Amino acid sequence: MKNLFLLGTLSLFFACKSNEVKKISMLPYPETKKVDTLNDYFGTKVADPYRWLENDTTAETAAWVESENKVTHNYLSQIPFRDNIKNRLTEIWNYEKISAPYRKGDYYFYSKNDGLQNQAVVYYKKGLNGDENVFLDPNKLSEDGTVALSGLSFSNNHKYAAYTIARSGSDWNEIYVIDIEKGTKTSDEIKWVKFSGAAWQGDGFYYSRYDEPKGVSELSNQNQFQKVYFHKIGEDQSKDILVYEDKAHPLRYFGASVTEDEKYLIIYGSEGTSGTEILYKDLTKANTKIEVLLKGFEYNYAIIDNIGDNFIVQMDNGAAKYRVVSIDPKNNKPESWKVIIPEQEELLEGVHLAGGKLYASYLKDASAKIVEFNIDGTRVRDIELPGIGTVAFAESNKDDATCFYSFTNFTTPGTIYQLDIATGKSSLYTKPNFKINTDDYETKQEWFASKDGTKIPMFIVHKKGIKLDGNNPLLLYGYGGFNISLTPAFSVSNMYFMEQGGIYVQVSLRGGGEYGEDWHKAGMLDKKQNVFDDFIGAAEYLIKEKYTNSSKLAISGRSNGGLLIGACMTQRPDLFKVALPGVGVLDMLRYHKFTIGWGWAVEYGSSDKKEQFDYLIKYSPLHNVKENVNYPATLITTADHDDRVVPAHSFKFAATLQAKHKGENPILIRIDAKAGHGAGKPTSKIIEESADIWSFVLYNLGVEVK
Numbered sequence: 088m089k090n091l092f093l094l095g096t097l098s099l100f101f102a103c104k105s106n107e108v109k110k111i112s113m114l115p116y117p118e119t120k121k122v123d124t125l126n127d128y129f130g131t132k133v134a135d136p137y138r139w140l141e142n143d144t145t146a147e148t149a150a151w152v153e154s155e156n157k158v159t160h161n162y163l164s165q166i167p168f169r170d171n172i173k174n175r176l177t178e179i180w181n182y183e184k185i186s187a188p189y190r191k192g193d194y195y196f197y198s199k200n201d202g203l204q205n206q207a208v209v210y211y212k213k214g215l216n217g218d219e220n221v222f223l224d225p226n227k228l229s230e231d232g233t234v235a236l237s238g239l240s241f242s243n244n245h246k247y248a249a250y251t252i253a254r255s256g257s258d259w260n261e262i263y264v265i266d267i268e269k270g271t272k273t274s275d276e277i278k279w280v281k282f283s284g285a286a287w288q289g290d291g292f293y294y295s296r297y298d299e300p301k302g303v304s305e306l307s308n309q310n311q312f313q314k315v316y317f318h319k320i321g322e323d324q325s326k327d328i329l330v331y332e333d334k335a336h337p338l339r340y341f342g343a344s345v346t347e348d349e350k351y352l353i354i355y356g357s358e359g360t361s362g363t364e365i366l367y368k369d370l371t372k373a374n375t376k377i378e379v380l381l382k383g384f385e386y387n388y389a390i391i392d393n394i395g396d397n398f399i400v401q402m403d404n405g406a407a408k409y410r411v412v413s414i415d416p417k418n419n420k421p422e423s424w425k426v427i428i429p430e431q432e433e434l435l436e437g438v439h440l441a442g443g444k445l446y447a448s449y450l451k452d453a454s455a456k457i458v459e460f461n462i463d464g465t466r467v468r469d470i471e472l473p474g475i476g477t478v479a480f481a482e483s484n485k486d487d488a489t490c491f492y493s494f495t496n497f498t499t500p501g502t503i504y505q506l507d508i509a510t511g512k513s514s515l516y517t518k519p520n521f522k523i524n525t526d527d528y529e530t531k532q533e534w535f536a537s538k539d540g541t542k543i544p545m546f547i548v549h550k551k552g553i554k555l556d557g558n559n560p561l562l563l564y565g566y567g568g569f570n571i572s573l574t575p576a577f578s579v580s581n582m583y584f585m586e587q588g589g590i591y592v593q594v595s596l597r598g599g600g601e602y603g604e605d606w607h608k609a610g611m612l613d614k615k616q617n618v619f620d621d622f623i624g625a626a627e628y629l630i631k632e633k634y635t636n637s638s639k640l641a642i643s644g645r646s647n648g649g650l651l652i653g654a655c656m657t658q659r660p661d662l663f664k665v666a667l668p669g670v671g672v673l674d675m676l677r678y679h680k681f682t683i684g685w686g687w688a689v690e691y692g693s694s695d696k697k698e699q700f701d702y703l704i705k706y707s708p709l710h711n712v713k714e715n716v717n718y719p720a721t722l723i724t725t726a727d728h729d730d731r732v733v734p735a736h737s738f739k740f741a742a743t744l745q746a747k748h749k750g751e752n753p754i755l756i757r758i759d760a761k762a763g764h765g766a767g768k769p770t771s772k773i774i775e776e777s778a779d780i781w782s783f784v785l786y787n788l789g790v791e792v793k
Contacts, residue, residue: 111165113753117154119742120147126676129697133676133710140738141681143307143727148738152727152758155741159722159755166782168792172583173778177203179522180579180774187481187491187503187516188215192245196222197481205232205769209239223250223265235767238262238284240292243349247273247320249285249292255728256763258282258682259305262294264320277324281310281683286345286352288370291319293330293343293352306730307681311337315354330354331366331377338685345370346393347485353390356383359689360569361607363388367398367416380416384689387570387604391438391445392485394462399427399445401438406430408603411438411445411464427464434603436572441483441490442508446470448478452532452544453574453601459511468511473502475530477574491516496575497548497591498525498582523582527551530575535628537597538620541609544601545594545625546575547634549585560589560788561635563626567596567618568647569690570607580777587785587793590634594625596651612692613702619654626655626662641665641784642719645765646732647672647690653708653740656719665787666719667780668708670729670764673736675707676700681733709736712743717750720787722780726762734758752787 121136142148163169181202188197195215198207206225212218228234237260238251248265262277262285283295297310315331318324331354333339340357350371356364364383369375381388386404391411393399398414405421411428428435433449433456440446444467449456455478457470472478476496483490488508495501503516530548537543553559562584566573573593581591595601598610598618610618626642629635642663644651649671656666676694678684692699704710712718721744725737741756748754757779762768768776785792 111162114158114161116158116745116754117151119151119746128676128694128700128704131700131704133704135677135739137739137742140742141307141677141733141735142304143733143735144304151738155756156758159757162753162755163757163779163782166786168785169778169782171792172781172785173774175586176580176583176774176777176781179583180770182500182519182521184501184519185503185517186501187479187493188212189482189491190484190487191241196239200770203770205771206235206767209236222248225252228252229254231761232769232771233761235769237767240285240287241267242287242290242292243347244289246290247287249287251280251284253763253767255761256726256765256767257306257728258730258763262318273320275318275320275322277318277327281313282340283342285318286343288317288345288349288352291317293317293345295340295342306728307733307735309680309685310683313339313341315341315343340683340686344390346390348393351393351398352377357686358384359686361387361689365390365400378416380414380419389437392440399438399440399462401435403604407605408433409435411435411447427462428460434572434600436600439480439483439490440485441480441506442487443485444508446480446490448480450572450574450601453546453572453595455574470506470511471513473499473504475575477576495577497530497546497577497593498528500525500577521582523586525582528582528585533628533632535624537617537624539617541597541617541621543595543597543621543624545592547590547592548581549590550588553588553590555633557630557633557636558639559635560584560587560639560641560785560790561592561629562589562641562643562784563592563594563622563629564643564648565594565596565618565622565625565651566644566646566648567598567610567621567651569598569687570600570604571647572600580773580781583777584781584784587790589790592625592629592634594622596621611690612699615691615702616706618651619658619706622651622655623659623662626659637662638664639788641667641788643667643669645669645671649673649732649737650675650708654706654711656721657708657711657713658706660716660718663719665784666721667724667784668721668737668740669724670726670732670734671708671723671736671740672732673707673740674709675703676710678732678736681735682730684732709740709743712740712747714747715749716747718744718748718752718754720752720783721754722783723756724759724776724780725756726759726764728761728763731764755783 124135124138126133184200186198188195194211196211200207209223211222225236233255237253241248251260251262260280264273264275280296285292316327318327342355344353352368354366362384365381367380368377389401391399403409410430413425433451436450437448445460447458454475459467479493481491493501500519500521502518504513505516529551534542534544596618649668652668653673694700723737723741725734744754
């Protein structure tokens with residue numbers, strides 16, 4: 088393997104604010120073994136020399152991980168201000184964070200983190216003004232905070248609560264049950280659950296699971312044949328009733344829900360991350376069959392609830408920006424559907440049912456707009472919001488007189504509002520006490536023309552009064568995929584960067600959902616390059632407008648956003664100084680062979696098809712690293728329990744970059760232990776990772792840390 092070090096060390100320098108020069112002596116990269124693995128894709132031979140790193144259970148892979156982490160942590164430990172960054176992050180992270188409350192019977196439930204707790208605690212009160220009591224404390228489920236609560240659902244008779252936990256960030260979940268009146272855990276234990284909660288009917292619930300993976304790696308082996316079961320409280324899981332399976336299609340998801348009145352069982356089917364099929368069963372009649380309500384998989388459907396025998400459905404069938412219709416399952420032809428909320432100019436992101444009203448959440452240029460409708464579709468009013476930002480409603484009931492929502496943006500921590508359903512007026516319920524004066528910061532939205540002329544918006548956030556002299560440190564963040572919308576959200580970590588004089592920019596790339604399904608389709612499959620062009624165009628615009636320059640520009644993205652960073656840094660290595668591909672999809676030829684990666688083929692395409700291989704190979708980050716190129720200073724982040732985007736993506740990308748890169752910029756990989764794709768990560772680990780990332784970024788951007 089070619090080594091980039093002539094004498095085994097790479098000397099990097101940083102001018103501290105005392106004007107002293109700090110020298111970092113970097114350890115050599117590990118000698119990563121190469122194997123003669125060659126794949127033939129329709130006549131094109133593609134080498135895969137680091138295929139052995141896909142095996143996550145071998146001692147050889149474990150040794151490689153240990154060696155890479157040794158190099159990375161040695162480098163980070165020498166950054167002179169890392170401890171200062173960690174201390175400041177810990178200080179500003181330490182504030183109370185509360186979720187919006189929701190009513191179950193006579194009680195209100197909510198989550199709260201008193202500041203630095205690894206996991207938020209679930210509390211309850213009798214009425215809004217009752218005494219606060221602990222209902223469930225996930226911090227007691229593990230000593231190190233790596234067991235997280237991933238779901239909580241209550242039976243409609245308020246006798247039981249099912250809670251779902253994830254260990255070490257894995258997508259594998261377990262479901263347990265609390266007897267609410269007794270306040271004790273029952274004997275119920277459900278395992279091998281993925282992408283499922285508990286959908287209650289009486290004293291039991293529906294859930295989805297896979298068969299137990301025997302003799303294979305549970306963290307990387309492909310998941311097939313998801314099934315829906317019914318579990319009755321008090322019985323062993325082995326007695327659970329199989330409700331639905333599809334033996335003909337191993338690569339489909341199936342999830343269950345039950346309408347609030349327990350009249351209907353709803354089963355969602357999907358072949359990937361977009362396109363759904365809806366099945367239903369009348370639970371009030373004996374021996375009824377599961378029937379198709381809405382055939383898949385061309386469109387996206389979501390059941391809001393039922394009104395009597397009719398279903399209220401949000402869909403993009405006939406409306407790229409979504410509409411709401413009422414469907415009578417006995418007369419289920421599209422021409423018989425009754426339109427309740429027609430398609431609007433703005434994207435209809437979701438609909439919340441509370442107190443007999445429909446609250447439609449629209450996105451207007453990636454910011455929330457809430458409109459109240461009567462159940463028949465009569466428009467009642469716009470709900471006045473505190474400003475540009477993101478709204479998330481708490482769970483509500485049909486008979487509620489009030490409901491709650493959280494509001495956040497780039498400079499507003501999650502703030503809770505109470506909405507009076509009769510008047511449509513919002514009142515402040517609780518506001519966090521954050522330690523940085525966010526009034527000193529401003530947000531604006533600007534537009535630029537991408538390579539093909541498409542206008543792309545982005546949010547720009549920074550301290551008021553910043554000088555546009557082209558010399559500001561700037562972090563550019565994006566995602567651009569899976570119909571997911573990036574909306575204004577608060578980040579303690581990003582606030583630290585802006586406190587240091589940095590500019591944070593979030594760009595609304597094609598492939599996301601900000602402007603509906605047409606916007607999404609413009610950045611998927613053979614049009615994926617549009618996403619990278621949009622991101623590169625954003626960087627060029629920010630440089631042209633003198634927000635920053637290439638030597639002060641860092642780029643960041645996670646998961647599909649990690650693919651974004653990998654593609655952009657390999658296509659335009661000259662444009663960026665620092666690259667942060669996090670838990671990224673980086674091997675576009677083999678991603679579908681692990682866990683649930685097959686579900687992304689509707690978004691990306693698959694190398695099993697020639698026409699799709701032909702465009703995947705052109706941008707796959709792993710396969711576009713070139714010899715003797717000076718790539719940006721790169722910190723790849725992943726984790727050993729990531730079974731969403733398996734760490735082999737990051738392992739192989741790091742090894743390839745280290746072998747081919749030429750220049751003084753470091754190429755490092757940080758591999759977290761007992762952590763996964765990101766969800767449920769304990770506060771302590773988040774702070775540690777944030778401190779490492781900002782140390783790396785600020786050091787390599789040459790920022791004087793205050």
